[in-house]
Amino acid sequence: MQNIIFLVVCISFGFFFKKYKIFKGDAYLVVSNIILYICLPATTLLYTSETKFSSTYALPILMPWVLYILGFMFFKTVGKLIKMHKHSEGVLIMTGSIPSVSFVGFPIFELFYGAEGLHIGVLMSQAGSFLVCATLGVITASYYAAEKPSFKEIAISVLKFPVFLAFLVAMLMNVSDIHFTPILAELLKKLAAPFSLLAMFSIGLQIEFPKKNTIFLNLSWGLFFKLILSPLIIFVLFVIILKQKGNVAEICLLGAALGPMNTAAIIASKYGLNPPLASAMVGTGIPISLIGVITLYFLIH
Numbered sequence: 001m002q003n004i005i006f007l008v009v010c011i012s013f014g015f016f017f018k019k020y021k022i023f024k025g026d027a028y029l030v031v032s033n034i035i036l037y038i039c040l041p042a043t044t045l046l047y048t049s050e051t052k053f054s055s056t057y058a059l060p061i062l063m064p065w066v067l068y069i070l071g072f073m074f075f076k077t078v079g080k081l082i083k084m085h086k087h088s089e090g091v092l093i094m095t096g097s098i099p100s101v102s103f104v105g106f107p108i109f110e111l112f113y114g115a116e117g118l119h120i121g122v123l124m125s126q127a128g129s130f131l132v133c134a135t136l137g138v139i140t141a142s143y144y145a146a147e148k149p150s151f152k153e154i155a156i157s158v159l160k161f162p163v164f165l166a167f168l169v170a171m172l173m174n175v176s177d178i179h180f181t182p183i184l185a186e187l188l189k190k191l192a193a194p195f196s197l198l199a200m201f202s203i204g205l206q207i208e209f210p211k212k213n214t215i216f217l218n219l220s221w222g223l224f225f226k227l228i229l230s231p232l233i234i235f236v237l238f239v240i241i242l243k244q245k246g247n248v249a250e251i252c253l254l255g256a257a258l259g260p261m262n263t264a265a266i267i268a269s270k271y272g273l274n275p276p277l278a279s280a281m282v283g284t285g286i287p288i289s290l291i292g293v294i295t296l297y298f299l300i301h
Contacts (some may be wrong), residue, residue: 007103010197011283016206028205028275032266035198040263041166044134044147048170049180051126059238060120063252064098064128066284067230068136071097074229078221087273088218090144094137094268095281096222099230099258101125103196104286108254112297113247120251133264134167145271156270163267203282214279222260222281227292233256250300257293259286 017023072093079089099105102125109117138161159165173179180188234256238244244252265282269275 007200007286010200011073011218014201016204017201018205023205028202028269031202031205032270035195035202035266036270037162039195039198041162042188043195044163044166045170045173046180046185046188046192047122048126048130048167049173049178051123051174057120057123057248059244059248059252060124060255061127063234063255064101064132064240067099067233068093068097068132071225072140072276074225075221075268078269082221084216085194085274086144088277090140090273091125091265091268091273092218093140093144093279093287094264094273095278097230097261098129098133098137098261098264099226099255100261100282100286100289101129101255103199104258104289105255108258108293111253112254116247117251118261119206120248121255124251124255129261130263131167132208133267134163137264137267138149138164141267141271141273144273146253148149153157159221165172172271199266202266203240203262203279204245215280216293218277219280219284221289222277223288226260226281226285227257227289231292231296250297253300254293254296257289257296259289261284 014028017027075089075092075096078084078092079086083229101121102233106121108119109121111117113120179185231253234253238249238252239296260281262282265278
């Protein structure tokens with residue numbers, strides 16, 4: 001509950017700072033750059049380097065990857081049918097296909113499933129949603145931002161992105177069993193600490209209530225896939241086809257129903273892919289998903 005209140009308060013602060021013009025110009029870009037160049041690389045280095053991967057929890061790790069691939073196919077199809085602008089299509093692929101596991105999922109998993117739920121959530125986040133965002137998400141953003149996409153330009157853009165570079169270093173440390181010294185680990189914790197506050201504040205700074213019907217149409221498609229189709233897909237694949245039961249299957253189902261990942265929205269905005277739509281997906285999707293996830297849990301039980 002504290003995380004949910006924190007989320008609402010931070011988004012509200014950002015919204016009112018924008019509304020009353022406390023910050024001038026595109027302040028969200030400054031905040032987003034602090035997140036992308038300091039907080040997120042520190043978070044990636046700190047936690048990805050220490051994540052212990054286990055085949056026992058393969059499904060929670062696999063779930064975000066499955067959703068991203070199917071989301072990509074879904075929004076490419078919808079984009080062609082309704083002639084959606086490529087920037088909006090890119091935003092919906094990134095925000096509509098990646099669940100906000102760490103910020104929204106952790107407190108929910110721990111509340112319903114205790115320590116085991118939190119452990120599964122960490123794996124789902126670090127090896128699943130966060131890894132998808134740092135790799136496929138950045139590639140998607142680079143592709144849709146380019147005027148004439150080429151493999152070379154996309155590769156250079158991805159390799160220059162600080163979160164992806166931090167991920168490569170962290171994975172190298174992980175497989176080599178190299179660990180940060182206590183002093184460095186504490187430094188990274190302090191650099192990563194403002195992430196949640198700044199991320200939600202940045203989203204608040206970008207919230208707009210546009211009058212264009214196309215924004216609402218695109219938002220509706222994005223939320224439809226994220227909040228309705230995603231948990232339905234995981235239910236069919238994991239529960240009906242693979243016949244999975246127990247806490248792991250339930251957490252996968254709840255994880256799929258979580259709102260859009262705020263990090264994906266920030267990256268999409270950084271690349272200029274329709275920032276109002278990106279912030280609307282997070283600002284609208286997360287609060288609605290809280291109701292949906294809690295309802296889904298009680299329906300399961």
